[in-house]
Amino acid sequence: MNQKKVLAIGAHYDDMEQFCGGTLLLLRKQGYDILIAVLTAGECGTNELSAKEIVKIRQKEAKLGAKKIGAKVTCLNIRDGCVSYDLETTKKIVKLMREYQPQIIFTHPTVDYMTDHAHTGQLVLWAVPEATHPNFPVETNAPALEKQPWVYHTDPQGLIGLDGQIVRVNTIVDISEVVETKLSAFASHKSQIGFLKVESSGRTIDSVEKTRRWAITRGQQARVEYGEGFMQQLLEQYPRKNILSEALKDRVFTL
Numbered sequence: 109m110n111q112k113k114v115l116a117i118g119a120h121y122d123d124m125e126q127f128c129g130g131t132l133l134l135l136r137k138q139g140y141d142i143l144i145a146v147l148t149a150g151e152c153g154t155n156e157l158s159a160k161e162i163v164k165i166r167q168k169e170a171k172l173g174a175k176k177i178g179a180k181v182t183c184l185n186i187r188d189g190c191v192s193y194d195l196e197t198t199k200k201i202v203k204l205m206r207e208y209q210p211q212i213i214f215t216h217p218t219v220d221y222m223t224d225h226a227h228t229g230q231l232v233l234w235a236v237p238e239a240t241h242p243n244f245p246v247e248t249n250a251p252a253l254e255k256q257p258w259v260y261h262t263d264p265q266g267l268i269g270l271d272g273q274i275v276r277v278n279t280i281v282d283i284s285e286v287v288e289t290k291l292s293a294f295a296s297h298k299s300q301i302g303f304l305k306v307e308s309s310g311r312t313i314d315s316v317e318k319t320r321r322w323a324i325t326r327g328q329q330a331r332v333e334y335g336e337g338f339m340q341q342l343l344e345q346y347p348r349k350n351i352l353s354e355a356l357k358d359r360v361f362t363l
């Protein structure tokens with residue numbers, strides 16, 4: 109296993125830049141290879157264009173966003189809005205994991221208002237142990253993972269959980285140094301910026317501004333300017349050590 113490989117698995121092309129782009133940038137600077145894998149090509153990210161038209165646009169935007177992070181990007185071509193928690197999708201993710209052999213995985217949380225996101229988080233937790241089992245049936249010659257990788261769940265949309273509260277995280281990464289690059293990478297997904305606008309105190313804010321606000325909120329918890337929050341997966345069998353602290357040193361706060 110290459111010890112410096114990061115796999116960021118999101119539902120849509122812009123998700124990983126939005127939720128963990130700063131941390132990916134910092135890991136890239138430490139020499140990590142970064143692969144952003146999205147489950148869907150984002151057919152639902154429009155109210156005007158056809159599925160074919162929006163996918164073409166989003167593929168171009170994704171290349172640009174990934175380039176700014178220093179990452180590669182790939183898509184599993186599941187239809188947007190249709191990410192299901194099922195065996196077929198799990199097999200696709202196991203195949204991806206075996207072929208890439210990541211040490212660290214970032215993905216969505218298992219609860220999010222957007223079901224594609226929540227299912228992606230759940231699918232990763234199904235796929236990780238099976239990626240280590242050589243007899244789990246997957247069509248690839250790539251070997252099973254030797255060790256269970258580290259998994260970090262990002263924040264949900266709006267940082268908000270089912271109870272309306274800001275969700276608990278156990279890790280905050282200080283992304284102040286790279287926040288503008290992160291936001292610029294996220295802004296590469298131009299077709300989505302206005303599409304995902306929200307109302308705030310009677311004013312419309314676009315998703316770049318919204319993402320900056322989340323980073324300020326997470327930063328405050330660690331008394332730094334901008335942060336990204338994560339829940340390190342600590343279920344039985346997952347590694348206990350916080351590998352991000354080792355990789356990114358004093359930029360990481362374990363809460």
Ligand SMILES: [Zn+2]
Nearest residue numbers: 119120123225
């Ligand atoms: Zn998404």
